[in-house]
Amino acid sequence: MSLWRLLLTTACALHAVPRVHSCEELPVFSPSPLVVKRGDFATATCSICNNSCDYELRLEEAYQSSFKRGNQMVWNISSLRLPWSVNILCYIFDSDCPTVSLDVIVYKPPENVSVSFKNRSGSSLESPSGPLKEGQVYCLQCEVEAVAPAQNMKVTFYRDFRELLVMRSSKTEKHPVSESFCLDYRVSREDHGATFWCEARLELGPQGPQPPPVVRSHNITAVVHYAPYSEGxxxxxxxxxxxxxxxxxxxRAEGNPPPLYSWSLPSGSDYRGPVLTIPSASSQHEGPYTCTASNALGAVNRSFTLTVHVNYVPIIIAVVIVLVLLTIAVVLLMVYRLYYKQHCMGKYNISDKFRLHHHQPIPTTV
Incomplete structure (x- = not known):
């Protein structure tokens, strides 16, 4: 029995109150449990018998007590602050019946919730989002600051809007505590550009606020470095x-950081770039080609074999045309020699054009 209860019992002994020997009914608190946010107004009622009996109840808390003859008492406080552990008692005066305590849950949502990727050793990366290396396991860490009571908190990890894991605190302190939760996460190239976040939810039961208080972290967009790969x-x-x-x-290959390209050509020349273009292919371009796409994490090769097909049809057509033209030319020359010179020119002698003709003298008359 507490000191205050002993003093009150002694002080009230002067009242002629019959001692209660039967404990068929006990005082009941409503609501129970009492869930109240830190700094808010709080009230609870202790009652017995549904107003059908006449008991003298006592309501007791740390450093103050009150008593009232009757079967109902109200406890309230305008702003619930210190202490975090509240102990409110209600009992029937001058009886051997058990004391009933009010279950008070004083809660405080987290001041801050943050998420980040860290090395499994606990060391920090260049930024909360990475860079991360494909295939390695990292700690996806959710840090919750100044929350009470931690044992009622549920921490959930998310990738985009897909739930990854739910974790709970093992701390039982009534006052605010800070805690870190670590999810081991193996990174893949599909995680590059994905959004990760976490949230802390205080689940305080049906007597608590509905919906439960939730504090969500900011989003981080994962930066994943991976070796080049090609889908070809x-x-x-x-x-x-x-x-x-x-x-x-x-x-073309996918990689992060973006890959650099180098080519091995049949000509032995050097080329760098994802696409090699030959404007006009010829036999000298035939042969094997090898492309290498590489970054700091690895490399991938692509091989090509180029064959240049010579189309002989235009060449044959050109040769036929030339032969036809030559044939026509020969035929025309023969016609010229055999026909034109003999029939059109006849027996032609240029000396006849210059031969002097002798004319008969013109007779003269006497």
Whole structure:
């Protein structure tokens, strides 16, 4: 029995109150438990018998007590602050019946909730979002600051809007505490650009606020570094083009940091870039080509074999045309020699044009 209860019992002994020997009914607090936010108004009622009996109840808390003859008493406080552990008692005066205590839950939502990626050793990265290396396991850490009571808190991790894991605190302190929760997370290239966050939810039961208080962290967008990869076939690609046509060899790869490209060409020359274009293919461009896409985490190769097909049809047509033209020319020359000179010119002698003709003298008359 507390000191205040002993003093009150002694002080009230002068009242002629019959001693209660039967404990068939006990005082009841309502609401119970009493859930109140730190600094808010709080009230609870202790009653017995539903107003059908006449007991003298006592209401007791630390450093103050009150008593009233009757079967109902009200406890209230305008602003619930210190202490965090509240002990309110209600009992029937001058009886051997058990004392009933009011279950008070004083809660305080977290001051702050933050999320970040850390190395499993606990060391920090360049930023909360990374960079992270594909295939490695990191601690996705959710830090909750100054929350009470921690044992009623549920921490949930999210990737985008998909729930990853739910964790609970093992701390039983009534006063505010800070706590860190670590989710071991293996990073993949699909996580690059994904949004991660966490939230702390105080689940205080049906007597608590509805919906439960939730404090959510900011979002972080994961930065994942991974080696280049290509979705194309692994075996060499066979490319065939006609002579004179353009050829395009595509060697695009995905990677972070973005990969650099280098080519091995049949000519032995150097080229850098994801796409190699040959404007006019010829036999000198035939052969194997190898492209390498690389960054600091690895490299991937793509192989090509280029064949330049010579189209002989235009050449044959050109040769036929030339032969036809030559044939026509020969025929025309023969016609000229055999026909034109003999029939059109006849027996022609240029000396006849210059031969002097002798004319008969003109007779004269006597």
């Amino acid at each position: 076939p692994e075996e060499p690609q066979l490319l065939t083009v006609n002579q004179g046509q353009s050829a395009e060899l595509v060697c």
